[in-house]
Amino acid sequence: MIKLTGLYKKFNKQEVLRSLDLTINTGETMVIIGRSGCGKSVTLKHIIGLLKPDQGIVEVDDVNIATLPPLELQGLQKKFGFLFQGAALFDSMTVADNISFGLRTQHLLSAEKQIRERVAECLRLVGLEGIENSMPADLSGGMRKRVGLARAIAAQPQYILYDEPTTGVDPIMSDAVNDLIVNMKEKLGVTSIVVTHDMVSAYTVADRIAMMYHGVIQQVGTPDEIKQAPDPIVQQFITGSAKGPITLEDRG
Ligand SMILES: Nc1ncnc2c1ncn2[C@@H]1O[C@H](COP(=O)(O)OP(=O)(O)OP(=O)(O)O)[C@@H](O)[C@H]1O
Ligand SMILES: [Mg+2]
Structure with missing residues (x-):
C-alpha cells in the first residue's frame, strides 16, 4: 500500500502540493488526472523518493520513506518500475x-x-x-x-508508476498499452499509478481516479463515480470544456 498524508511541497515561492492525501491500495490501479503543471509528476517523484516533501509523509508498505537511509531507500526503489514522462x-x-x-x-x-x-x-x-x-x-x-x-x-516490480504512458502513442498502440497496464495488474497483481491526460485510457485502466486541483486531491472515486461527480471542477476537466470554474491561466 502507498499512503500519502499531508504532502506539502514548494519550489522557490510556488506551492505545488498543499497537503495532498491519497491512498493507493495493494493491487489497485489509481489514475491521477489534472491540468498541466498541477503537480502530478511531482507527486510520482515523491512516491519513489526522488523528491522529498517539505511536510507530510510518504509511506510505502507501512514504511515512512523519508526516514530511510540511502541504501534502504535504494532497496525500496527496487520494488518500483517507473515510466518517466517523455521516456527518458x-x-x-x-x-x-x-x-x-x-x-x-x-x-x-x-x-x-x-x-x-x-x-x-x-x-x-x-x-x-x-x-x-x-x-x-x-x-x-x-x-x-x-x-x-x-x-x-x-x-x-511490485509497483509501477506510469507518467503519461499513452501520450504521443497512436490510438491502436494506446489501446495495446492500456491492455498491458490491465494485464500487469490482473496477471501479476501489480499496484499501479497512472498519470494521464487521456480520459479514454483513464476509464479503461482505472480502479479509481483521483483528480488533482490546486495542490490537493479534489475528488477520488471509481470511473463511474467520477463521471457522475456533481463537482463542477471535475466535470469541466473530464469533459474538456473551456467554460467553467477552471480558467485558462489556472494550472490547478
Ligand atoms: N525540480 C523542480 N524545480 C522547480 N520547479 C519544479 C520542479 N519540478 C516541478 N516543478 C514545478 O512544479 C509544477 C508542477 O510540475 P509537474 O511536472 O508535477 O506538473 P504535471 O502536473 O506533471 O504537468 P504535465 O501534465 O504538464 O506533465 C510546475 O510548475 C513545475 O514547473
Ligand atoms: Mg507531468
Whole structure:
C-alpha cells in the first residue's frame, strides 16, 4: 500500500502540493488526472523518493520513506518500475541495454541468456520485437515511449508508476498499452499509478481516479463515480470544456 498524508511541497515561492492525501491500495490501479503543471509528476517523484516533501509523509508498505537511509531507500526503489514522462532513455545505450539497465545494476538477473530473454519478452509485450540493437535516437516518439514502458516492467516490480504512458502513442498502440497496464495488474497483481491526460485510457485502466486541483486531491472515486461527480471542477476537466470554474491561466 502507498499512503500519502499531508504532502506539502514548494519550489522557490510556488506551492505545488498543499497537503495532498491519497491512498493507493495493494493491487489497485489509481489514475491521477489534472491540468498541466498541477503537480502530478511531482507527486510520482515523491512516491519513489526522488523528491522529498517539505511536510507530510510518504509511506510505502507501512514504511515512512523519508526516514530511510540511502541504501534502504535504494532497496525500496527496487520494488518500483517507473515510466518517466517523455521516456527518458539513455541515448548512448542500445534499446536492450536501456531495458536491462535496472536488471544489471540491481543484480536481479546475472546470466546473459536470462537477461536477453527478459529483454525480448518485454519488447514483445510492448509490440517492439527485434529492436534490441537499435539506438533510441533512431526511434519514433511512440517507440521510445514503449521502450520506456518495457524498461519499467523489466524487473517485474511490485509497483509501477506510469507518467503519461499513452501520450504521443497512436490510438491502436494506446489501446495495446492500456491492455498491458490491465494485464500487469490482473496477471501479476501489480499496484499501479497512472498519470494521464487521456480520459479514454483513464476509464479503461482505472480502479479509481483521483483528480488533482490546486495542490490537493479534489475528488477520488471509481470511473463511474467520477463521471457522475456533481463537482463542477471535475466535470469541466473530464469533459474538456473551456467554460467553467477552471480558467485558462489556472494550472490547478
Ligand atoms: N525540480 C523542480 N524545480 C522547480 N520547479 C519544479 C520542479 N519540478 C516541478 N516543478 C514545478 O512544479 C509544477 C508542477 O510540475 P509537474 O511536472 O508535477 O506538473 P504535471 O502536473 O506533471 O504537468 P504535465 O501534465 O504538464 O506533465 C510546475 O510548475 C513545475 O514547473
Ligand atoms: Mg507531468
